[in-house]
Amino acid sequence: MKTLEVAGIKKQYLKNRSACKVTFKLPKEAAPDAHKVSIVGDFNNWEGGAAVMKRLKSGDFTITMELETGREYCYRYLIDATKWENDWCADRYRPNPFGCG
Numbered sequence: 001m002k003t004l005e006v007a008g009i010k011k012q013y014l015k016n017r018s019a020c021k022v023t024f025k026l027p028k029e030a031a032p033d034a035h036k037v038s039i040v041g042d043f044n045n046w047e048g049g050a051a052v053m054k055r056l057k058s059g060d061f062t063i064t065m066e067l068e069t070g071r072e073y074c075y076r077y078l079i080d081a082t083k084w085e086n087d088w089c090a091d092r093y094r095p096n097p098f099g100c101g
Contacts, residue, residue, distance in 0.1 A: 008089035018069050028059030030088065031079045037061040041075025048078050 010023040024039055031037055037053045043065070044050040053061035067073060074094060077085040086093065 008087065009091075013069065019066050020069050021064055021066050023062060023064040024053070024075075024087065026053065026061040026077050026085065027088070028061075030077070030085050031061065031083075032059070034061070034079045036080055038078045038081075039063055039065075039075055040078050041073050043067055043073050043075065048081060053077075 008025040008027065010025075012021040012023075014020065026037055034055075037055075038048055039051045039053060040046050040048055051063055051065065053063040055061055061077075072091075075087070077087065079085055
């Protein structure tokens with residue numbers, strides 16, 4: 001298993017499958033008063049409640065997802081079902097149905 005970590009994104013490439021375990025982390029500075037943060041994107045049909053992130057003791061929010069390798073994904077963070085936030089450490093930004101993320 002090969003691991004690659006870029007600031008708030010950690011990727012673990014699985015040897016026996018064409019999948020990657022990706023850990024996303026939204027820093028507490030991005031959502032200091034948030035009660036609920038979800039990661040939404042084309043990997044879950046932009047479903048707001050499909051991937052709720054866990055709040056850490058540090059105040060950061062995190063989630064690990066298994067995604068298919070060999071493609072790019074658009075995603076954004078949805079804070080308390082009202083505010084959209086980009087991933088500050090994303091590989092790149094491109095337009096999507098919910099802004100640019």
